[in-house]
Amino acid sequence: MVNNILVFGGNGFLGRRICQTAIERGFEVTSLSRSGTPPPVKSLWDKEWTGKVNWRRCDVLNPRSYSKYLERADNVVHSIGILLENSSYKAQINGQTAFDAKKLLQWGANPLNNNPNFTYDVMNRQSALTLAQEFAKPQYNSKLKTMTYISADRSFPGIPSGYIDSKRAAESGILQLEAELRPILARPGFMYDELDTSLGSLDFRSQLKNLLDLANWSNSKLLGRRVNCVNQLFRPTVSTQQVSRAVIQKIEDPTFRGVLELEDILNA
Structure with missing residues (x-):
């Protein structure tokens, strides 16, 4: 019997690679999103x-x-979330619009008056718990079901605390449903796409990845990772393909449940 998987946000930056890896592993895959359209190839x-x-x-x-x-x-993956409470940041960081640091950093409790749902609490926490609580209901499949939540390793310098707080709150809520769902809480760090790197992309995300990699290398070679605060600040980057492989690997392992740390993702 072929396992099936629902990927919420399956046409997003990470979600598309989770869909791809699941297809390659023989899953029947459905992507659910606001548009219902596939990503650009x-x-x-x-x-x-x-x-x-x-x-x-x-x-x-x-x-x-x-x-x-x-x-x-059999399995659902929640790959929906925001890093900033500003709808323009995704287009800027992915190089779809011109980078404007002043505009990018204009975050707040609710900068979009016409979109009250574009907040950390709604997008990162409430959407995940709404899905988890619905999937936990007994009418959906009699066997133990898997709920994967794409969380985060930690916050980034300059990012409001609401980002990581909402992620951890979602994790806590999902764990409370552990009797009905097998939870997988993936915590990747800063992500990039391997295809963009191979094509030599110069968008903002690729440039930021290069800076973070340099900082991480310098911390290792020059400081020997001896300064804890620096270790916490500079963490390894990880590709969406690697995150996807680790997530699907854990979905296929019925004995795994709980937090999938960045180090475990990198070593999968």
Whole structure:
């Protein structure tokens, strides 16, 4: 019997690679997102595997919009979240619009008056708990189900504390459903896409990755990782492909449950 997996946010930066890896591992994959459309293809293989995914629309905050997909689901992955409470940052960091540091750093409790849901609490915590609580209901599959939440290793310098606080609050809420769901709480660090790196992309994300890698290398070679505060500040970067491989590996291992730390992701 082929396992199936629902990836909420499956057309996002990480979600697309989780869909890809699941397809390569023989899963039946459905991506659920606001648009219901596949991501832009970057290679011939992207074009091939995206054609094997069921791309569907839903509102993660409204279980009625996706309950029919949960009825035969073995696994769900929540790959939805925000780093800043500013809708422009994703386009800027991925090089889709011109980088504007002043605009990027204009975060606050709710900078988007026309979108009250674009907050840490709603996007990072509430959306995950709404999904987990719905999936935990007994009418969805009689056997133990897997709920994977894409959390974070820790916050980044300059990022409001609400980011990591909302991630940890979501983890805590999911763990309270451990009797009904097998929780996998993945904590990647700063992520990049291997395909972008191989193509020599010069977008903001790629440039930031290079800076973080240099800082991490300097900490290792020059400081010998002897200064704890520096160790906490500069953490290894990780590719979306590596995170996806680690996540699918743990989904396939019925004995694993709990936190998947950055070091475990890097060594998967």
